[in-house]
Amino acid sequence: MKQKPPVHKDQQIEYEITGLAHNGAGVGKYEGFTVFSPLAVPGERVRAKITQVKKSYALAELMEVIEPHPDRAEPVCPIFAECGGCQAQHLSYPAQLRLKRQQVMDSFERIGGLQGVIIHPVIGMENPWRYRNKAQVPFGRRDGKVVAGFYAPGSHVIIDMDACLIQHPENDRAVAAVKRLANELDIPPYDERKHHGVLRHVMVRVGVNTGEMMIVLVTNGEHLPHKKALVEQMKSRFPNLKSIVQNINSKRTNVILGPVNRLLWGSETIHDTIGPVRFAISPHSFFQVNPAQTKVLYDQVRKYAKLTGKETVIDAYCGIGTIALYLAQDAQAVYGVEIVPEAVEDARHNARLNGFNHVHFEVGAAEEVMPRWLKMGIKPDVIIVDPPRKGCDPALLEAVVGMGPKRVVYVSCNPATLARDAKVLDEKGYQPVEVQPVDMFPQTGHVECCALFIRNDK
Incomplete structure (x- = not known):
């Protein structure tokens, strides 16, 4: 018979914080029972009140x-404790990097059961602020005024804000301008409980290396009052603005973007670069939010891929082709596969944009497409996987192993699922050799990893 938890709701406890969870919360044991406490730092003794018991x-x-703990820092943002946008400002930046590395090491040992894998120190940023090239900000109403900001942790309560210190400054300016105009023009914000109102979210994308800006107004239905005035005002205020899009999302859902985009002004895409490679970015495009660290990450992928110009490479979750096209500079042939048709269209467009004729993109599930490629005689030297947080589908790992590449390079935004999949690859003859974590998301609990697996030919 299982014992009852030794804590109950509203109980106050004292306990030691021994680690950091993936969401940035401090974690420790109270009478052998795991307790998570946001804003607590490993190495501290704290008093906390139990809010939920599982x-x-x-x-x-x-x-x-x-x-x-000496690693505790004074948060720079005045609403850090209220807002759920970032979780680690109360830690010094060197401590954030150390704890993220520890998170990766713990995942490989505890989840993967793997010993001897080299986990390098995390590559951080010289300036770990103002790095995000994309903002997605919910709109609402409070005390008769339009508010816009991120949600409080674990809720849908909007914390109104004028500036976010991890966003590109242009993102802040654009969101603030739309909020001001929504108040002046009386454009009603969306009320998710009643499912009425118009303006749900504003998404801003900035090409950090090109200066180009896109503003996406997400609306609950087709009607957008004062559309013309809104467009004219934004055009006059932002000379670098290239695109204004209305995205229609009329469903009761937490998904931000709906399926339909309507161009209100300008071009359908903006552009940015990673190294020498140019990319067209649409509202639905997945493009890494930290371009400076994206180059660091992709250079690590290229290093682990060990390309000489003679290799065939497969990118098994290619998205709009960012990794595939970055590696195309040094490969003989590159094949990308992605299940989202619109992303593949973008990838093909980006290949043409860069004059890459040796890159082929296909729509489909990688675990189905890759065996077909193998039958056609396509034998990759390197396979890249960059899956979502849930990690690789088991059938995809089977397909990767079935193609027999010399090297597998795994890009991961979740150390836990990376470690789980590393165990599977290890059992199937691909030894995890080393992992290079990269801090793509300073001031948060998230860490990106690039891991190298080499085929064991013994």
């Missing part, structure tokens, strides 16, 4: 830091 863990609100 079967195997509890969540707690930090009440007092009894013994602060």
Whole structure:
């Protein structure tokens, strides 16, 4: 018979923080029971109030830091404790990097059961602020005024804000301008409980290396009042603005973008570069949000791929072709596969944009397309996988192994699923050799990894 948890809701406890969870919360044990407390730092003794009790863990609100750790830092953002946009400003930046590396090491040992894999120190940023090239900000109403900001942690309560210190400054300016115009023009924000109102989200994308800007107004239905005035005002305020798009999302959903885009002004895409490679970016395009660190990450992929210009490369989750096209500079042939048709259209367009004739993109599930390629005689030297947070589908890992590449380079935004998949690849003859974490998301609990697997030919 399972024992009852040793804590209950609203109970206050004192305990030691021993680690950091993937969401940036401090974690420790109270009478052997796991308790998570946001804003607590590993190495601290804290007093916390239990807010939720689950079967195997509890969540707690930090009440007092009894013994602060030297790594604790004063958050720069005035609304850091209220807003859920980032989770680690209360840690010094060197401590953030150390703890992210520890998170990767713990995942490989505890989840993957793997010993001896080299986990390098995390590559951080010289300036870990103002790095995000994309903002997606919900709009709402409070006290009769339009508000816009990120949600409070674990809720849909909008914390109104004028500036976010991890966003590109142009993102802040554009969101603030739309909020001001929505108030002046009386454009009603969306109320998700009643499912009425118009303006749901504003998405801003900035080409950091080109200066080009796109503004996407996400609306609950086709009607957007004062559309012309809104467009004219934004054009006059932002000389670098290249595109204004209305995205229509009339469903009751937490998904931000709907399926339909309507161009209100300008071009359908903006452009940015990663190294010498140029990319067209549409509202739905997946493009890494930290372009400076994206180049660092992709250079690491290229290093692990060990390209000489003679290799055939497969990118198994190619998206709009960012990794595939970055590697195309040094490969003989590159094949990308992606299940989203619109992303493949973008990838093909980006290949043409860069004059790459040796890159082929196909729509489909990689685990179905890759065996067909093998039958056609396509034998990759290197396979790249860059899956979503849930990691690789088991059938995809089977397809990767079935193609027999010398090297597999795995790009991951989730150390836990990377470690799980590393165990599978290890069992199937691909030894995990080393992992290079890259800090793509400073001031948050997230860490990106690039891992190298080499075929064991013994």
